[in-house]
Amino acid sequence: MADTVRLDVEDDVATITIDRPDQLNALNVPTLESLGDALEEAEAADARALVLTGAGEKAFVAGADISHMAEMDPEEANEYAQLGHDVANAIEEFPAPAIAGINGYAFGGGMELALACDLRVASERAVLGQTEIDLGIVPGWGGTQRLPRLVGDETARRLIYFGERVDATDALEEGLVGEVVAHDELREHVSELADDLAAQPATALRAAKETINQSHETSLEAGLEFERRTWAGLFGSDDQREGMTAFLEDREPEFE
Template sequence: MADTVQLDVEDDVATVTVDRPDSLNALNVETLEALDDAIEEAEDADARALVLTGAGEKAFVAGADISYMAEMDVQEAEEYADLGHSVANAIESFPAPAIACINGYAFGGGMELALACDLRVASERAVLGQTEIDLGIIPGWGATQRLPRLVDDETARRLVYFGDRLDATDAHEEGLVGEVLAHDELREYVDELAAELAAQPATALQAAKEAINQSHETTLEAGLDFERRTWAGLFGSHDQREGMAAFLEDRDPKFE
């Protein structure tokens, strides 16, 4: 894994940090590949929560590497898009909740990685935007599909068509982020949130994530059937037995 990405696993929480603060954590090929590797390592470590953030005080991820993209042809662009999609899909399919700790600028591909997370928590200093239209292109790492699923259709279209940049308060009002924190409180809060998720029953939490993700990919009827089968499949697991026994015995559960 390149030194442009740092992975820390502690108490079942994996924190992946894009570490290019001098470039506002922009994503070049090396960094994208390192992100892919870090997420795979976090999964291999059986992390029960994943936190994605950026190094420094200014940026989460300010976007893709424009200097690299400027001279790409169609085939090179497709390969670059494939790499961005690989990282975003790895976050979305990670077998535990992923939290975007948005500590600053989140533009273009950076916002797309945040969209792939389950939860988004932003610093009051954060600014978000799908700014690709200013470069004569469109989002290429998932925003045209994930953004309308998160906010209403017209809001998504406006954000993509105009490339508007939203401060943290406006992003919260539009539903792009779930919470906004004072900048110096953000990391501690996200760490506490991740620890709380890591303490949840992992099998049930993974099943919940898979079921919710399924709602974006299929019909309501098929999604309900998936939920029913997934719910039933948890019965007989240690965490189901322990959780219900603890409730009936009026004590705290001890999940695996």
């Protein structure tokens, strides 16, 4: 990995930090590629929860590197978009819940990476926006697809059409994030949240993520069928046996 991405794995929690604070953690090609490598390493380490955040006090990820994009032709832009999609998809498909610890600006591609996470926790200083329209383009790393699924069609259109920047309080009201915490408490709070997730039964949690993600890809009927098969397939697993036995014995479960 390039030195612009840091991966730390501790107690089954993988934390990936975009480390370009002087550039507000903007994403150029080497950083995106390193982010993809870090996700692969975190999965290989069997992480049971993933945290994605930015270095410094100002930005989560302020977007893609505009100096890199400015002179692209359509073919180069398509390749860059594919790389962004690959990374966002890897976050969405990571076999454990992913938490975005949004410690500051999350614009453009930065917001799109946050949208690919399962949960989003924002510092009170955070500002979010799909700001691509101001550059004469549209979101290209999944924003036009994931944002409406999260906040609804009307809100997504307003955010994308006007390039609106919303503060943490408004982001919470609009459903962009699930929590807002004091800036100096963000890292500790996200760490505790990740630890709680890592303590959950891993097999069941992975199945829950896959099943919820499926609801975005298919009809209700097909989604219900996928849920039923997934639910039934968990019976006989160590998690299921331990969870139900502990319930019947009136004790806390001890998941592997």
